[in-house]
Amino acid sequence: MNAIYTFSNQPYEKKKLVLLFLVSFFIRGLTFYIYVQNHERYKQADSSDYHICAFSLAKGLGMFHPQHHKPLFWRTPGYPAYLAIFYKYCGTSDIRFQGNIKAQKISIWLQIFLCSFIPILVFFLALLLTSSSVIAWISSLIFVFHPGFILASCYLLTDGLAMIFFLLFLLFFYKSFTFLKEQKKISDSPIIYWVFAAIALSIYTWMRPNGEFIAFIALFIFLFSANTLRQKCIKIIVFATIFFTCLSPWYVRNHNLTGYWFFCPMSGAYHLAFSAPKILHRLTNQPLENCLKYLFVTLKTQLEQEEKKLALTNPELFVSRELVCKKIAYPIITKYPHYVCIDWIYEVCKTTFDLYSHQLVTFVNNSFMHDPIEEFLTEKIKNCLYKNPMPVLMRFICWLEFLFSILLWFGLIGGIIIFILQAFINFFRQRKPLSDTTYLWIKTGLMIGGLLFMTGGFGYARLRMPAEPLMVLLSLTFWLYFLKEKKQIFYVQKEKLT
Numbered sequence: 001m002n003a004i005y006t007f008s009n010q011p012y013e014k015k016k017l018v019l020l021f022l023v024s025f026f027i028r029g030l031t032f033y034i035y036v037q038n039h040e041r042y043k044q045a046d047s048s049d050y051h052i053c054a055f056s057l058a059k060g061l062g063m064f065h066p067q068h069h070k071p072l073f074w075r076t077p078g079y080p081a082y083l084a085i086f087y088k089y090c091g092t093s094d095i096r097f098q099g100n101i102k103a104q105k106i107s108i109w110l111q112i113f114l115c116s117f118i119p120i121l122v123f124f125l126a127l128l129l130t131s132s133s134v135i136a137w138i139s140s141l142i143f144v145f146h147p148g149f150i151l152a153s154c155y156l157l158t159d160g161l162a163m164i165f166f167l168l169f170l171l172f173f174y175k176s177f178t179f180l181k182e183q184k185k186i187s188d189s190p191i192i193y194w195v196f197a198a199i200a201l202s203i204y205t206w207m208r209p210n211g212e213f214i215a216f217i218a219l220f221i222f223l224f225s226a227n228t229l230r231q232k233c234i235k236i237i238v239f240a241t242i243f244f245t246c247l248s249p250w251y252v253r254n255h256n257l258t259g260y261w262f263f264c265p266m267s268g269a270y271h272l273a274f275s276a277p278k279i280l281h282r283l284t285n286q287p288l289e290n291c292l293k294y295l296f297v298t299l300k301t302q303l304e305q306e307e308k309k310l311a312l313t314n315p316e317l318f319v320s321r322e323l324v325c326k327k328i329a330y331p332i333i334t335k336y337p338h339y340v341c342i343d344w345i346y347e348v349c350k351t352t353f354d355l356y357s358h359q360l361v362t363f364v365n366n367s368f369m370h371d372p373i374e375e376f377l378t379e380k381i382k383n384c385l386y387k388n389p390m391p392v393l394m395r396f397i398c399w400l401e402f403l404f405s406i407l408l409w410f411g412l413i414g415g416i417i418i419f420i421l422q423a424f425i426n427f428f429r430q431r432k433p434l435s436d437t438t439y440l441w442i443k444t445g446l447m448i449g450g451l452l453f454m455t456g457g458f459g460y461a462r463l464r465m466p467a468e469p470l471m472v473l474l475s476l477t478f479w480l481y482f483l484k485e486k487k488q489i490f491y492v493q494k495e496k497l498t
Contacts, residue, residue, distance in 0.1 A: 016137075017120050024144045025116035028153045032112060036154040041363055042108055043097060045371045047156040051097050051104075053080030058087035066095060071257050073320045076250065076264050078206030079158040083107050104156055115153035115160040119143040121167040126473045128174060129440055135476045142472055147401055148356030148461060149468075158207040159465055165204040166214075166466050170447075172197035173218055176235070177225060177443060191238055198239045202246035209264035210454055214466075215243050217450035221443060258320050268326025270457035272299065274347075276329040277373070279339045288373055298328055343456070350377045350459030352452055355384050355405065357398040358461065364390045375460070411475030414482065415441060437477055444470045 036042050053075050056066045063072045063080070083103070090103040123140035127133065143149055153160040176193030201218070205211025219236055227235070244251075247263055255261050272295055280291040299321075306319045333340045354377060361383045362368040379387075384398040419441045426432040451467040 028112045032154040054083030057084035162207040168200040198242035265322035269322045271329035272325040276332045347456045347459035351455040354461035356461040360394045411478040415478035
């Protein structure tokens with residue numbers, strides 16, 4: 001511990017940052033080389049979709065399915081465009097996933113290289129928000145060895161690459177941010193940071209469409225800043241204009257193909273697959289699988305009707321399967337909003353407390369290519385810690401993450417009590433001003449809450465990745481405070497004894 005503290009307490013140096021990158025790259029590369037690449041473990045539940053999109057782009061077909069030649073709406077083209085570079089370079093000709101292994105592995109090796117910069121970005125984010133080199137170095141070291149971030153860099157999925165742009169967004173967003181405590185002129189907080197924040201978040205959104213909702217979260221948080229109304233309006237207009245301008249080509253494309261304005265219609269499909277079946281399960285007492293099958297049969301029937309109708313009225317347009325999902329699911333979930341709220345909160349809790357190392361359980365069970373209809377948090381944790389047979393090293397990683405999670409949440413809960421609840425009690429009772437740490441918890445806590453709240457469709461740890469760096473650095477602020485207080489009490493007692 002003393003060695004870590006000594007290393008952490010030094011000002012940042014390029015050599016240390018290079019060392020962070022090299023260790024990060026070595027661990028991720030070793031994980032992929034000796035394990036993940038075998039048996040195509042990098043192929044996760046959503047990987048086939050990205051493969052089809054990349055294959056189609058490499059063939060010059062655009063985002064259209066290469067077999068039935070219908071437009072693809074479910075996935076955005078950011079990550080497929082990245083994969084398509086390697087598919088085209090390797091001369092892909094086989095539509096099967098297994099026929100493009102060389103291109104996939106090369107793309108993942110570059111992905112691993114790029115994702116190895118994430119601990120460095122975490123370092124600068126923590127340094128920006130806390131002004132503490134101790135917290136910055138410890139945060140970056142945590143993400144060198146973080147199992148969720150290591151595995152994400154090795155998958156044919158968006159999470160690893162997208163995190164780079166999300167961290168850049170956070171850096172620019174909080175760099176431009178003036179919170180309630182201080183009042184600054186607009187020149188002290190250059191609007192260029194908002195420009196860069198909007199661009200970084202738009203690139204993230206081209207890979208992961210939930211960036212649309214993150215943009216609204218960011219604007220909501222900024223409403224509580226110390227800027228004047230004029231400054232707020234200028235920055236909000238600049239951010240929103242640049243962000244949606246960057247996304248506008250895809251809005252226009254989808255409108256031209258369907259007649260509807262949307263960026264990615266994933267919410268309709270998610271509600272049909274996860275929210276609506278659970279409601280029907282409660283109402284009918286039928287097995288969840290039967291309720292899901294019923295909705296899919298309904299979808300197939302309504303999809304055929306929509307296509308026939310459109311063929312007569314607007315034959316040049318296409319039917320978006322996901323928008324039809326929305327038409328089926330929304331009447332059900334709006335009729336029973338209390339059920340939706342209960343299920344949503346439960347899934348958010350799963351995202352919040354799930355272990356990233358449960359992915360190791362899916363590897364052992366050979367179930368990593370498919371997501372189950374329903375999962376239970378307690379069962380997942382039991383499988384990680386003792387219930388599911390697995391190699392000793394995997395079990396050790398699961399227990400290590402479990403213990404880390406306890407420390408993380410102990411710090412978060414302790415910080416909420418001290419820096420939020422106690423700070424506001426002292427503010428209202430004694431008019432004691434709020435500390436810098438309290439402001440840090442407010443402006444980052446709102447972002448964490450928004451990021452976690454949007455995962456209520458189907459929760460699991462991987463969806464928590466954007467919030468994880470903020471959660472870690474907040475927890476560390478409590479632990480640093482706790483250790484300093486403990487040290488101070490020790491010296492006071494020692495002086496009394498002497």
